[in-house]
Amino acid sequence: EELLHEVRAKVMWYRKNDDEGTWGAKGTGQLLLLKQKEGNLRWLLMRTETTGRVTYNCPLYASLKVTPDIKGKAVSFVAVSYAEDKSGRLVAENEGKPSLFRIRVKTSEAAEALAKAIQDALPL
DSSP states (O other), rough: EEEEEEEEEEEEEEEETEEEEEEEEEEEEEEEEEEEESSSSSEEEEOOOOOOOOEEEEEOOOOOOOOTTSSEEEEEEEEEOEETTTEEEEEEGGGGGEEEEEEEEEEEEHHHHHHHHHHSOOOO
């Protein structure tokens, strides 16, 4: 693996409950943008600070659309993610369907850098 970008972040995902939706937190920790040394796979990975468990593992795909947040301290996109279950296995979340994610960081500059790093890392 090759580290392309790293930032402390909070990953949120949009949960649709009947007619209403709410944002749920997946955790806070070091968000890593990684690339396979051999191959074209790139992904975002985050482990929680408290347990070290993988709470966010998101492969990037060519048509991923990264949208900066209006307040400037977050980026959003729709993707499929994976996380560790209680036995430590990686499993697809939301039954493998795409979900809306928001990644919050400390500053607007960090959000801009993250959005650019993700955009630059997208496979062709």
